[in-house]
Structures are given as C-alpha cells and as structure tokens.
Amino acid sequence: MTRPRIKVCCIASAEEARVAVRHGASLVGLVSAMPSGPGVIDEALIGEIAATVPPGVTSVLLTSRTDPAEIADQQRRTRVGAIQLCDRLDADARTALRSALPGVRLIQVVHVEGSGAIGEAVAAAEASDALLLDSGATASAVKELGGTGRTHDWAISRAIVEAVGVPVLLAGGLGPDNVAEAIRRVAPWGVDVCSGLRAEGRLDETRLARFVGEAGAVSHP
Numbered sequence: 001m002t003r004p005r006i007k008v009c010c011i012a013s014a015e016e017a018r019v020a021v022r023h024g025a026s027l028v029g030l031v032s033a034m035p036s037g038p039g040v041i042d043e044a045l046i047g048e049i050a051a052t053v054p055p056g057v058t059s060v061l062l063t064s065r066t067d068p069a070e071i072a073d074q075q076r077r078t079r080v081g082a083i084q085l086c087d088r089l090d091a092d093a094r095t096a097l098r099s100a101l102p103g104v105r106l107i108q109v110v111h112v113e114g115s116g117a118i119g120e121a122v123a124a125a126e127a128s129d130a131l132l133l134d135s136g137a138t139a140s141a142v143k144e145l146g147g148t149g150r151t152h153d154w155a156i157s158r159a160i161v162e163a164v165g166v167p168v169l170l171a172g173g174l175g176p177d178n179v180a181e182a183i184r185r186v187a188p189w190g191v192d193v194c195s196g197l198r199a200e201g202r203l204d205e206t207r208l209a210r211f212v213g214e215a216g217a218v219s220h221p
Contacts, residue, residue, distance in 0.1 A: 003219045004183055005190035006212060007060065007169060008197065009146075010039025014052045016203045023205075023212045026190065027058045029084065032074060034064045037146055039194055047078040058082050060107065062146070068096040075101055082107055084132060086146055094127035105129040107169070110160070112152040118159050125164040132192060133157045135172030149173050149195045157186045176210035183218040191215055 008020035009029030017028050030046040031039040039062075050059035061080040065071050066087050075083055082105035083097070094106055108128040110121045112135065121131055135150040151173035161168045167189035174182055175196030183191065197207045 002189075003216055004188055005169075006215055007190055007192040008194075008203070008208070009060075009062070009171075009192055010194040010198065010203075011049060012039065012041055012201075012203070013045075014049050017049050017052055019203060019205055019208065021054060021057050023208050024216070025057065025212075027060050027082070027192075028053060029060045029062055029192070029194070030078070030080065031062045032064070032078075034062070034086070034146070038198075043074065043077050046080070050078055050080045053081075058105070060084050062086055066093070068093050068100065071097060072100040075104055081105065082129070085109060086134075088124075091123070091126040098127060107132050109134050109146065111135065112156050112160075112172070114153075115156055117156055118163060121160040122163055125166045128166055130167040130169060130189070131160070131164060132169040132171055133160060133188075134192075146171065146194070151178070151182075154182060154185045157188070161187055174211075176207055176214050179211055180214045180218045183215060 005026040007027035008025040011017050011028045011030055020028050034040055053059040059080040060082045061078055062084045063071055063074055064086050066089055084107045086109045106128050107130045108124045109132045110117055110124050112133050134146050135152040169190040169192045170186050170188040171192035174193045197204055
C-alpha cells in the first residue's frame with residue numbers, strides 16, 4: 001500500500017520551506033509570475049529558497065510561460081529540481097525542455113474543466129515526468145492557472161489516474177477537511193495544497209500538521 005506524497009505550494013520564504021519539509025513535504029512549490037492567483041514571488045527569492053531545500057525534497061518552479069527557451073532560462077536562474085508547466089505545452093515543447101534541462105523533472109498541469117480532460121491528460125503524459133490535475137479556467141479572459149481554491153470532478157481525476165502511465169498529483173481546493181476523501185476517491189501519487197493551508201497570507205503550521213496527518217492516514221494500492 002502506498003501513501004501519497006505531499007507537495008506544499010505557494011511557499012513564500014525559506015522558513016516556510018523548512019516548516020513544510022519538517023512536516024513531511026516531498027515537494028515544495030515556488031510560484032513565478034502568473035496571470036492570476038496567489039503565491040507569486042520573484043525569481044531571485046525562488047532561487048534563494050530552492051537553494052535551502054534539502055536532498056530528497058524537490059523544489060518545483062511553477063511557470064505560466066509556454067516558450068521552452070524562456071522556461072529553460074527560468075530554471076537556470078532559479079536552479080529548481082522540477083518545473084510545473086501551468087499552461088498547456090505540447091509534447092514537442094516538453095521534449096525541447098527535456099533536452100535543454102537534463103535531469104530536471106517536468107510536471108505538466110491539466111486543468112480538469114470537463115471530461116475532455118481525460119484525453120488531454122493522456123496526450124500530456126507524453127514527455128512528462130508527472131501530471132498535476134488542477135481546477136483552473138484556461139479560457140477565462142484572465143487565465144486561472146491554479147490557486148483557485150476550488151475542487152473539480154474527482155471522478156474525472158480518477159479516470160485520468162487509471163488512464164496514464166505517469167505519476168499524478170491532485171490539486172484544487174484541498175485542505176485538512178477533504179484530503180483524505182480525495183485520496184480515497186482518486187488514488188493519486190501525490191496531493192498538492194496552497195490556499196487550504198494559509199491564513200492571512202502565511203503558511204499555517206497547525207493546518208499543515210492536520211493536512212499531513214489526514215493524508216498520511218490513507219493509503220491505496
């Protein structure tokens with residue numbers, strides 16, 4: 001039986017990263033410029049935080065960019081271990097990134113806006129190391145590429161988990177009160193949380209401890 005990994009996103013300081021790691025986070029998310037949503041910090045601070053993340057924990061740059069060369073430049077400036085591609089990139093773009101950044105893991109986001117996300121996820125798995133299922137709105141006048149605090153249809157997410165051959169992280173409206181049910185229903189490789197753990201803009205250690213405890217109490221094959 002497997003317990004899901006935990007990714008704590010919207011990390012805003014080295015101290016928040018230390019708190020997340022101390023409570024068992026396997027990945028810490030660092031948000032660069034986005035069209036909307038919480039947690040954005042500048043790239044200099046992303047690099048500073050990433051440098052403090054210990055071995056065995058993955059620092060993840062969240063980017064809204066879609067040009068492989070620009071994304072590669074972001075990674076070189078920040079020296080993160082993985083990149084979360086929050087907007088749509090095709091397999092050729094991910095292949096170009098993989099060539100430019102050997103050893104850097106690529107996490108392609110799929111925004112679950114309906115059943116069409118299943119086919120999108122199958123295609124997105126090509127040249128991706130993992131997928132992250134979120135609740136954005138890619139067709140909005142101002143794109144929502146994450147951090148909405150909304151859940152989506154977990155039945156679709158479960159279908160994606162069963163359809164693809166790469167690890168899947170579940171995001172979107174998760175918190176201490178629903179993460180266990182989400183894991184039971186979706187059986188993801190990992191869960192991702194941002195706004196569900198924050199109070200007055202800061203990482204709430206009490207909520208984090210509850211979230212980790214609830215997530216850790218559930219396992220799946």
